[in-house]
Amino acid sequence: MHGTTERDHDDPARSVAVVGAGPTGLLLAGDLAEAGVPVTLVEKRPHGISNLSRALVVHARTLEQLDARGLADELVVIGCPLRDLRLFGGLTLGLGPLPTRFPYVLVVPQYEVERLLERRAVEAGVRFAHETEVTGLRQDDHGVTLEVATHRGTEELRAAYAVGTDGAHSAVRRLVGLPFPGRSVIRSLVLADVRLAEDLGSALTADAGPDGFALLAPFGDGYHRMTGWRRGNDRPDSDPVGLEEVREIVRGALGSDFGMHDPRWMSRFHSDERQVPAYRVGRVLLAGDAAHVHSPAGGQGMNTGLQDAANLGWKLAAVLGGHADEALLDTYHAERHPVGRMVLLASGALIRGALAHGPASRALRAAVLATADRVGPLRRRGTAMVSGVGVRYRRPRGAHRSVGARVPDVPLAGGGRLYEALRGGRFVLLAPPGLEVAPRGARLAVERWAAPRDTAVLVRPDGHVAWAAEAATAERVREALDTHVG
Structure with missing residues (x-):
C-alpha cells in the first residue's frame, strides 16, 4: 500500500472526507490514505493535540488493531499495563489468561493515542483541514458535497463518501437527519x-x-x-x-x-x-461517538470507535479501488451496530450496578459479583467482552464455523506473526502445506501456519475471518479470493 500524494486529492470521485480528527477519524483517515485513497480530514478545532487525558484505557483488541498498524509496541512503552481489575471490593479479574499478545488493560492518556495516529496519518498523505466547520451536506448518486466554513468564508468540499467521526454532537449526523435516541x-x-x-x-x-x-x-x-x-x-x-x-x-x-x-x-x-438506528445513509457513514455514546463504565468509548474505524476503512478502500461492490459498505452497519448495542447495554449494566443505592440493590450486586467470581466461564466471557477479543461477527448461512471470528496473532512459518503480515491493510491467506496460491499483488499476503494445519483461512484486514475451509483445493481458494479480495 502506497499512501497518497497531493495530486491524488484532485480526484473527488475516489476520495473520502472524514469529519472529526479524534482517535476514530485519525485511524480511519490513516487506513484510507495508506490504501491509496485520497482523504481530507476536516476538523473545526485549531491544529494541536489536546493535553487533556479524557479516555484512559486501551483494551486488548484495540491494541491488536494498533499492532496491525505498527503502533502498539510504541504505545505500550508509554502506558501502564494493568493485569488485574479490583471491582467493588469482592471481585478481582485477572486478564493474564486472555488469548492475546496484550493480556492487560493499557492505561494511557488519549492524547498519546492521538499523537501516534496523527503522525501515521500525516506520513500516509492525509490532507488536514483544521478550523473548518461543516455547515451543510448534500449527496447524490456520485458523491457527497460538504459545505464548510473556514477563515476564508464558505467553501465546498466534494468527495465520493463522507464519514462523520465528529463526536456526540455530530454535525454530520444532524445534517443527514438521523435521530440519536x-x-x-x-x-x-x-x-x-x-x-x-x-x-x-x-x-x-x-x-x-x-x-x-x-x-x-x-x-x-x-x-x-x-x-x-x-x-x-x-x-x-x-x-x-x-x-x-x-x-x-x-x-x-x-x-x-x-x-x-x-x-x-x-x-x-x-x-x-444513545445510538443511531443506521450507521450508513447512502454515501454518508458514521463511526465512534457520532454513532453511539454510553457510560464510561468499562472504558469502551474510544476503543469501540477505533474498532469501528478498523472495520470500515478497508471496506471503503476496496469499494473505491474497484475491488468490491458498494454493497460491502452495508456490512459495516450489519457488523458494528450490534457491537455498539452490546457495549451500550454492558456499560449501562455496569454503571447501574455502581449506582445501586438501597440495601437490597447492593446485596444483589454483591451476589452477582460473587457468582461471577466463582464461575470460570462467566469470568472468561466477561473479560473477553470488555477486552474486545470476544467480538465476532455473524457468519453467513452455510459458511465455515470460524467465519466472522477474530483471528488470534498466530505465529507464521519462517518467523513473524499474523498481525505483522496484516500491516498495510492487506488480506492474509493462511495456507496449509502443499497448497499453491497465485500472487494477487499488494492486497494479499500468502503465509503458512507455523504448526501444520489442514485449514485454509482468509483473514480480513481487520483481523476477522472472511472465509475458511478444511482441506481446500486450489480452485476453492481461487474462488474465495475472487469473491473477497477481488
Missing part, C-alpha cells in the same frame, strides 16, 4: 488526574458505597485517574471541580482519599446512552 444515564461525573501519597499498587480499583462510586487507575507516571460520582451532587457540566470534592467522592466509595494532591486536570460531565 436514548437518554441521560448519570449527571455530574467527576474526572481528575491526581497524585496519591499512598501506594495502591498496579491494579485498577473500583468500589461503591451507599452514596456513590469511584475508580482509580494508575498512569504509571505518578498520577492516577479518578472517575467518580456522589449522590445528590448533580451540577452543570460547566461547574468547576475542586480537589476537596474529588477527595470526598473517593473517601465515600473507597474509604480513603489516599492523600490526593497536585491535580493536573479536573473536569465534570454527564453521560448519555
